[in-house]
Amino acid sequence: MKKRIGLLYGGKSAEHEVSLSTAKAVTQAVDFNEFDVFPIFITLKGEWRVGPQLSEPAQSIEQLQFTTTSEQSENNITQFINAHMENPFDVVFPLLHGTNGEDGTVQGFLEVLNIPYVGNSVLGSAAGMDKVVMKQLFEMANLPQVPYESFIRSEWEREKTAWINKCEKALGYPMFVKPANLGSSVGISKATNAEELEKAVQFALQYDRKIVIEQGIKAREIELAVLGNDTPNVSVAGEIKPMTDFYDYDSKYKDGSTALIIPADLQANVYSDLVDMAKRAFKAIDGAGLVRADFFVTDNNEIFINEVNTMPGFTPVSMYPLLWQHTDLTYPQLVKELINLALERHTEKQQLQYNRD
Template sequence: MKRKIGLLYGGKSAEHKVSMQTALAVTKALNYDKFEIHPIYITEEGEWIKGAQLNAPAENVKALEFTSNTLPSPEFSPTVFKAEEGPLDVIFPLLHGPNGEDGTVQGMLELLNLPYVGNGVLASSAGMDKIIMKNIFAQAGLAQVNYLSFIRSEWDRDQDNAYDQVENDLGYPCFVKPANLGSSVGISKCSSRTELVEAFKEAFQFDRKIIIEQGVTAREIEIGVLGNDDAECSVAGEIVPKKDFYDYKAKYEDGDTGLVIPAEITTEQYETLKELAIKAYKALDCSGLVRADFFLTSDGKFLINEVNTMPGFTPFSMFPLMWKHTGVEYPQLIERLVDLAIERHKEKQKIKYTF
């Protein structure tokens, strides 16, 4: 019997377009002899629209952009998670950024007691909020770059004090980022007070909290983690930006970045990297998948940058590419994640909720 998968994509987020590309790639990779594919689209305005079952890969992104004028269920209802023959077997949230990758959708799926791919509520929310994530990593003893954080109201009250703090505690260069966003949206590299002022304004457009990280001269090394309680790691990869840093345009538009897979690191460094990645995975109580991003300094020290609980997931994204070089092809990776989702859901059914 075919497994019924609900593909959940789009979303009310600045990363909506990234999610659409991910969904398109997944529809092309799934085995239609094994799975029934039920698309569930969330518009940029937050409308939930269930499309007709897919019997073949979507031709393009436009084919996945349903409108409430032509299809039913323009607002959220638990019925979007049902096929004609009954409930969907597993939900695959292909959502990036707030309102999807941050624990909100995961919490809803928990309340509905539905199996879903990827991280749970805690890991998703903590992994999305860079400030909370870094605080947890610090508690776990993972080395990181120095950082500061601000909320918009603090900055509004005394902007000069915020800039003074950054200059005194971190210096230049530094990176200013929205706390709750991915895909390098709203990130700026600063080398002066003038650039810092503009960077604060830019980042606060996308979040009420921002984080400022000390610049470091280092290589950018990433590794994929896959599994539930017994997680395993892929080969490592290296990001080689041709610009100052790996921004949104370099990631998704102009391809102005080199990816080296496997990364040229020693066996000892790779073993250390795996150990640190699993430590971070467990610190956030992750499940399913993450891409763990590190800096490798000139003296051979790894500093954890962040983990991404729903990393870029097209066949050309770093996470699937690292697993491909590890021996797991893209369609196999998707099937493995579905199996992990069902495994975790079965494990949760053992929990006693009455006393």
């Protein structure tokens, strides 16, 4: 009997477009002989729209952006709930990137409805989204990181000059300024002087109230894919080589100005250390299903963990599925394995007791 899969995508996020591309790609990887696939689109305004069952892979992004009917309300999240109550989804696959989707909010909603879902839990998603919390967990796991500072909007507005001076003293230029709660390189800038630093912070504050400023280092950008639950597996390593000044949103998704080298040219002991650190990072956030672990590797093979991404992209140019393809796991096999892992984790949760008898 086919399993009913709900693909949840779009979202009220700066990464809405990335999510649409991911959803299209996943429909082209799902085995329609094994799964009944139902698209669930969230608009940029946060409106939920459940579409008709797909009979074949989506041929365009526009096909996945359906409008409401006269019977639907503008924000009919109840339509999704009612659809599940009438004929339950076996699993929901959240293909949401960034805030309002990758940060634990949707995961919490699915937990309340007791629906199995692909990927990380509320805790893992929230910790993986907030770069400051993530870094604090990595510190507890003794994972090396580049020096950083962080603050919230009100602190910056009250003591802007003091924060600039503190960052200059503690970090030095160049610095990379990031919103704490966003992915896909949205809102990130490089600063080489105080004027650029101030502009970079103001730019990042458009996307989040919390800011992270990291010391820039000369290093290779190496990424590994983690897949599993309690005993995760790790892929071959890949290297990011942006042709631009750094790996920003346009170079990642739009202009093709980034080379992805898979497998990365690494010494065996360096790769072994990366695998160990990727697993430790996965466990530090209590990971489930998948993460992409990103690292810096210097010329003398010193390793720093940069971050983990709890819902990495599945677009045709995305590193996560490419890493597994080079580790002898095809795109359709990867999608099926993630669904199986979601069902495995959900089954484990159902064994918990919620009364005192």
